[in-house]
Every structure is written in structure tokens, then in C-alpha cells.
Amino acid sequence: MDEMGIVSRKDIVYHRRQCPFDFIRGFVYRLLPVRMIMKRLNDLEYLKLNKLQVLLYNLKLFFCAILPQFFKNIGLSILNFFKNCGLWVKNEVVDIVTTFTKGNWAVKLSFLFFGFGNFYYGQILRGILFLVFEIIFIGYMLIPSGGLYWLAKSNFLQTGKTVGTIQGRFEYNELYDTDVWVQGDDSVKVMLYALLTIIFIIAFIYTWRLQVKQCRICMDITAKGKKVKSGKDDMKSLLDDQFHKTLLSLPLFGIMAFTVLPIIYMVLVAFTSYDAAHDGYSNLFSWVGLEHFNELMDFGKGGLGLAFGEILSWTLMWAFFATFTNYFLGMFVAIMINKKGIKIKKFWRTVLVMTIAIPQFVSLLYVAKLFDSAGIIGKLLGQVPFVSEYLTSNNFISLWDSPIVAKVLVIIINIWVGIPYIMLMATGILMNIPQDLYESSRIDGASAWQQYSKITLPYMMFVMGPYLLTSFVGNLNNFNVIYLLTTGNPLNTDIGTAGGVSVGHTDLLITWLYKMTLNSPESKYYLASLIGILVFVVVAVLSLIVYNVMPSTRNEEDYG
């Protein structure tokens, strides 16, 4: 049939699957509006291109259509965000004003005294809770060493001023006839209390709005002649309609207190001079504004910019290789174990799973020593002529002393660590692939490799796409593997010390951070915070791009 120039529908489908860049075309269909920036080919024209032309076409498509569209989408969503914010504020204001004008005396009173509207409509429990909250808030703000006191003391975000006002110092004490430490403010505490006060104020405003809204709801319900919920109903609904609040309360409190609050605090620290010399207790630290961000522009030896650039590029490289080597090899192992005719599948799996069970510090510390000059593998490799020549010519004692070898080894050992996880996951997916796909392709004469590249791989890619992203991000912050294997060594003499610690060739951003706060006498917390923020920016940008380009944007309602 081919001689006649007629291509059957099936062939088209087949050919379209063949091109490795085809997924890009898929996005374009989804993303692009009718108006095109470049000439688009239809299916038939596209199929006539040879491989190189296909590649060029898709690259052109990517840069001319997808990227601009991507940025346009981001721009649009930012615009939309502000528009929605504006609308929201408008609606809120309108609602508050109408509640006030339409409401009776109790509702009007509840604008000043929380809960009066609730009392009026018979919701005693809610009313009491609101009122108690207001009393506590006002009390906390006004008592000596309460909210206002801490806010004033912290000089919040005023560049050049200290956090806390009284500097602790040694003063002569007649009683002891020597200098005695007179306690001053502790900047760390002052900043924490100030931050808590600000959060409290926001909570206060939110609660005020909440009870005004509830007055409005009560007004509407009674206007319709229905009964409002009593306290008893409220309690009951906590196990029913409001069940999510019951279940979420503790976990959310934990996240707020141990993640959100410390992260906000950490972001604030980046704008201060908090380090070992200014630890807040013996020496107040102060607000410095954006000063530290300038340090990042220092690309000289030992400069922060140079160190950050080098470490970031290795971190990205590491995360890329660690993720994809694990992914493909793990999948390969899973496919082998699941191959028809392979016996004792469970045994092979168990062997691999065992390595997950053994705590990483045991296996990694041990394996690191195996590759050392005195270790079995290290010694063995050292006797290979090519390797020993390389080592002696560079004055390296063990394999770990060579930057390149260390980097490669870290990635290889990480394969050893990571394959079992991927293998397990891939096994689950493999079992889900419909078997008739394989059968029909076999009848069509597909080879094992074709089956793998045309059926298995695309399916895996589709299902595991989101997992790849999370594991990439996880590898960016993979402290254990790097620190336990190399502690970031061998030292990088091009950078020297940056941020108060000597930087190594295998240091990731996270291990650099760790050393900066824990192993360095200078403990530059502000720098750690700054770099933490930058890590966040890197991860966020990467995730944003991947989420926008990934084929499997799953719909969570698909299951069940």
C-alpha cells in the first residue's frame, strides 16, 4: 500500500509515536491559541520530514511558540492574581459596609465587641469564644512586655537599627569586686516575639472579619425564618460536616509552629547580621536590609557569588544524574525481574528491598570506606595500572581525593542506594500496563526493544512524571548521601573558604548550609538564610517549568 502513497490511519499513529520530540507537539496543541507565530505543519507534512527536520521543526516550535506562550501564561496568571485580589477586597468592603448598615444594634456593637451578634442570635458558645479571644488579644498587646512592647523593641525591618534596644554588658559590681554580666535584650527572642505579635495581629483581623461575616449569615438565616445553629450543633458538626477541622487542627498547628513560623523567621534573618559574633545575646544583631544580597555579586576567590555558582551547578548536575540514572536503571531492573519465565522473583526483590531497610548511615559510611585507599575496592582499583598512574601523577592517595572520581563515585553509589525504591515502584506500574498492548504489538512483529521504547517507557514516563520531579527536588537536598560519603570533600582550592567554611568539590548547597551553621566558628546564620531563600527560588522555578511542560498533569478525581 505504501507504494501508492496512501498512508493508513494506523501508520500515522505509529509514525507519530516514533518521534522522540513528539511530546512537545502535544503541548503545543494544548497550549497554543489559534493565532500562530510560525507556520504550522499538519500531520501529513510533518510525517514527510526526516529526523533532522523533525528535530529542527520541534526546536523552532519550542522557542517560537512554547516559551513565549509559557511566559505569557505566567504573566497572565500574575495579572489575574492581582485582578482577583482587587475584586476580593472590593467584595469584602461592600459586604462589611452592608452588614453594618443593615444590622441591628447587636450587630453594630459586635464591630467593636466581638461576639455580640452571636449572643443576640443565640449562638452563646461562639460568642463567648470570640469575646475571650478579643480580651486576650487586647490584654496581650497592652501589658508591659506584651505585644506592643516587643514590636517597639524590635525596630521591625528598620535598616541600621538593632533588634532589641538594651545591649548586655559587663559592669563593675562592688559586691563581688569584679565585672559582672548585666543581661540585656536577646535579639533572637525579641525578633521571635515581634514576629509572633504580628501573626497575632493578623489573626485578630481575620477573627474580626469572621465574626462580622457570621453576623451577616445569621441575619440572612433569620430573615428567611430559619433557626441558626446552636452551640450543640457546632459541636456535633465537628465530627460531621466540619470533620476536616477536627482532623486538621493538630497537624496544621504542627506545620504552622515548626515549619511556617521558622521559615518566615529564617527569611527575616537574611535581612539581619545574625552570626556568631552577633549572636543576639552577647552582642545584639541589627537589620541590614539588602546588604547581604550584594555579597552574592562577589565572584572573586572566596567570593560568595563564585562559591554559590560552582556549588549550584554541581548540585543541579548531581540531582540530574542521580535522578535519571536511578530512574532508568531501576526501571531496567524491574523489567528484568518481571520478565516472563524468570523464577524466584520474590527473592530478587527481597535482596534489593533489604538495602532500603538498613539505615543509610551504616551502609553509606561502610561503602565510603570500601572505596578508600585501605578499603578492599579502593585497593583493588588502585592496582589497575591506568588508575594508579592517574592517582600518583596527581598526588592523590585515595580515589576520594580526585574531584572527578569522587563525583562519579558519589553518583554510582547513589545508584546502589536508589535502585531498590524505583524498582519497587516500577514493578507496581509494570503490572498495571494492559497486557494486550504487548500481545498485539508482538503480532505486529515488534521486537523486545521496540516494545520497551514504544509501550513500556512512555507508559512509565506518563505515570512517574510527578515522582521524577519530587525525586529531583529530593536529590537537590540529598544531605545523607553526600555528607556520609564524602562530607563534601575533596576541598575545592579554586574557591577556598566561602561563608566561613572551606568548600569541597562534592558539596551540595544543603551540605554547605549545614557546615556554615554547625561546623564553622563564624556561624553565619544570615548567609545560611540567604542561601536557603535562593535554594527555594531555584526549586520553585524548576518545579514551575516542569509542571507546565509535563505530559501527565493528572486529575486527582480520576480514581475511585
Place this chain on the structure above:
Amino acid sequence: MMKTNHDNRIRKTGMGAKASRRLGNTIVYVILVLITAIWLFPFFGLVLESFRVETAMQQSYLWPKEFGWDNYIRLFKETDFMLWFKNTAIMGVATAVLQTFFVLSMSYVLSRLRFKGRKGLMNLMLILGMFPGFLTMILIYKVFTDLGLTMAMAPVGLIIVYCASSGMGYYVSKGFFDTIPKSLDEAARVDGATRWQVFYKVIMPLSKPIVIYTILMGFMAPWGDFMLASYIIHENSAGMNVAVGVFEWMSKTMVNENYTMFCAAGVVVALPVTLVFLMLQKYYVEGVTGGAVKG
């Protein structure tokens, strides 16, 4: 003509298939045996070296010249290892209980219940997860020091650290809950069950694999943690977990005296954890394959 061609092809592949499959399987077996050897080698080495008596230094041979329990005796008599082990075990159990509660409530709510702010909450946690979690320790350490939850009391502090934010790791179990048909909830609701009853009487009995998976993960976390633990412990031996305690032995200055003892410690730690893990392996596999992929 085309038909015969087609038949030929089928016959040909059919005949060659058996031979090529046998060849393929042989290759696969060889690779699998190799993999098994590579994966098990370090563990055999660890066990063997832990019994070596003649020298505590690292050697480039595997098989000890003299077997004995000396390293284990030294481990329990001369070091604080027992204490570290106890600390870690306590942390493991406490984390398993608390973390399971936190993670399951979070993931259940996000998977099964629909309420205002649900999407926002999930996005918030996604964004929070992009910050390096280690940095939260700067503040937490300072606050815990004031509360007396560091150094010797580090295990208590660490339990709080491990559990408090564990709700953010809801992804795997949410993926599992997502796969339970919604019609079950609806049927129960129609019959007059409250949401609490649906959770307690309908969903939980179906979720045994994920509950056990979560417990297992919680139990294993303190055994492997080095980063957070070393920060909170601050080199105070009384509060150490095994990872932080044993890490010192492998430093350049101490490795020559302690290498075989490290191996012994490794065996003592790995044994119970591995046994628990292998016993519950089935659930772990179900959790990973059922939840992680869909989550």
C-alpha cells in the same frame, strides 16, 4: 500474497521466540545474580569485619584471620552505644505512633473531604516543601535550648521535630486513599453515617497497608537521620542517636581504633530494623506501589 507473508512472519517469530527467550532469560539471570552480589557484598563485608579480632584497623582483605566477639563486647562495655540505641528505639516508637496519626489525618482529609481552602492548603504545603527544611533548625534549636529540649534531652526535642511537620508528607497515603472508591463513602453517608463514622468504620479497615506503611516509615526515620539529629544533639553523648554517635568513629582521627567496632554497631543496628522491615515488606511494597505513584 500479503497474507502468506504475514503468516510466515508469525511462524518465524514463533519458532525463534523460544530459543531467543531462553537466551534472554539466561542473560537476565546472569545480570540478576551479579546485581544480587553487588547489593549484598557490603552487608556480608560488614558482618564479617565485625567479627575480626586481630586488628581494629581497616584492612584490604575481607575474611578475618581470627573470629571473635571482641568488637561486640567492646561496643557494649566501653561505649555509650546501648544508650544511643535506646534513645533511637524510643524515638522510633514515639515517631511511629505520632507521625502515623498526623499523616493519616492530613491525607485522609485532603483525599476524601472537600472543603473551602483545600487546594490552597495543598499549594501552601507544596511551596513550604521547597524550602530546605534544615533551615528551620536555626530557630527551633534556639527555642528548644531555652526549653531544655536539646543536648541530653535531645530525643524528646527530636520526636517533636520529626512529628510536628510530618503532616506535610501526606502524598503517599493520599494517593492510597484516592484509590478507594468514593461510592463507599456515599453509600455510608446515605445510610446516615457521619463523616467520623465513615472514616472510622469504612475507610480505616480498608487501609491496613497504608497504616502499616506509615508506621514503618515513622519507625525508620530516626534510625537514618543524621542532619537534624546532629544539630539538636550538639555533641552531647547522653542525647545521641546511633547515627550521630557512630559517625565520629569513622572520622579520620578515630577510624583506626574503631573501624571494626563500627561494623559491629552497624550489624546491631541493622539487624532489628531489617527484620521488622522484612516482616512488613508486603505492606511497604503495597504502600509504595499503591500510593507513591498515584500520589
